[in-house]
Amino acid sequence: YLDGQKRFTSDIAHELCTPLARMQLSLGVLEQQAKPSPDTINDLRDEVQQMSSMVDELLDFSRAQMSPDKVELETIDLAIIAEEVVEREGATTATIDIKPGTKARANPHLLRRAVGNVVRNAMRHAQGKGILIHAISSADHVELMIDDSGPGIPEEHLPHIFEPFYRVDSARTREDGGIGLGLAIVGTCMEGCRGSASCENLPKQLGGGLRVLLSLPHP
Template sequence: MTSFSGRLFGSFLVLVASSLLIAGFVLENRSAEFNIYMWVVLAVLLVPVAFGSYLLLRQVDHRLESLRASADALGLGEPGVRVPVDSHDELAALGRSLNAVAARFEEKLEELRRERDAGEAVLGNLRQGIALLSSDLTIHHANPRFWSIVGIERPTGGPRLAAARQPVLEEVAEEAIRSGSGVIREISIYVEERSEYEVSVVPVRGEGGPRAWLLSIEDLRPERLMANLRREFVANVSHELKTPLTSIRGYAETLLSGGLEDEPNRARFVETIRTQAERLEALVEDLLQLADLERPDAPLDLKDWDASAIVRDIASTFEDLAARRGLRLEVEARPGIRARVDRKRIEVALRNLLDNAVKYTDTGVVTLRVERTSSAIRVSVSDTGRGIEPEHLPRLFERFYRVDQGRSRALGGTGLGLAIVKHAIQLHGGRVGVDSKVGEGSSFWFEISPDGPHLRS
């Protein structure tokens, strides 16, 4: 029995002994026969009471032990701990209270686990490397990206920042700790090759000063790549605008300086101005169209269309141009190949592909083909032109990229047509590509799902 039950049973025995002493004092002056009779009666009564009390106390002791064990397990955070409750007395009420506490404890613990897992998921998917440091540069937590940036496997235990093997990180952290404030610096990290990063160390405030330090590392390459792309885009647009504007201005000044009286040439001057103005208009239209396609919220007017009918309608608008260039335009598209698409944007893509094929094919055939594969609708525009060298193929769908810049400008190309095709198809969740052999021709194609884009809401 527990000390509590033992003390309780001992108290009961003392009470019994006291009762017997009092009874002996009372019976002191009675006859011997009467005394014997009374002692027998007392024994008959007290022995069962004592035995019953012992059994009752053993039961109480067992239940108290169960309550204590459950409370200890609950204190250690063991899940699923419950006190058996099989009666309706005070101990059962205490057991029910402990069970309620255990249930609330488990709910709170599960909530904390969910919050922890959510935090881990967020940190694990950040593009930045994150590490939580103490003032002695011990790493208490670091996300996988941090270890990936520094190029080592995550050490066991609580490693120091020196384990990252990048002294510059220690220098920045120590500078922040000495100053007691945040520090931001651009640094170089060497893992196989040199890479540029922005590292920041900021204090995590607590009572009496910083409790910890948050170190973050962000790769500067995407930002610098975007800056380079913006500069390249601005330079390309400026160049594309400057060329026709210079031509327009030159011929306009020629006309104003006496060219209007030059009967043999003035019509040619005006025609050149008109041609360059059309080129400017086409460039502006393509820029606006591309900007619309690149918007994150670019809308799609999705409807169920016959893809073969769309292809035939677009092909019919190029028949005269193909005939003037001595080309044969063929369409291979059986009726009934249906797709859920934005017809206007698909027509834009087809128009640009056909325009390129007809412009850059000197002799032969341009073939527009629609096929239904197991999982997609494939549309291709093939030609018998000069073909494209393999080194150019990966960049063909970039803005302003031209294989033959002189020929492209001479034919009125803006350099944006294939970029427009790519973005129009990507809006539909599709993909674009090109197959080409020098001297044999090229085939530009795109694939889209017949059920419409799946990744757009």
């Protein structure tokens, strides 16, 4: 536990130091200019936005880690949740194929956050291609599935993508954004809903891509 906390603190320090250093450099440039250039101001604004996104992501992760016994569950219509998330995220390439009345037990706030993070991840990697949101129901659980049309993930990374700060691509570019907590938040939200999250690559002969499975208790 202590090793995990130390690693967590180290990762946070590393992630926040990078944009801080860039901001300090930009401020130094501003101090030397009688009339700051628009490019310098825009660069500084981008760094502030990046840090703000990091803090928001950390707060989301912290909130999602609340004790499951303090999370209230209710019966939720999955089609309605999917529609709300798709509209909120502007996922214009997403198709929802969930039978009306397909329900599960979950906390609506945590489930929306989990589905939203998965959809954003799918949009980023599908690069404008289709996203499919569908569900299957069994006697004891319901699986909500989000399929993208991206390149998928190397098999050796699949068991780890819901771990905090884990990134398949170690090259951290400003365009990628985030600090590797998006899918960790998904996993933690699902635990709060008494469910689980997993993923698998789709067969290449069917077009490939990644499928994220959110398993929830049956009503």
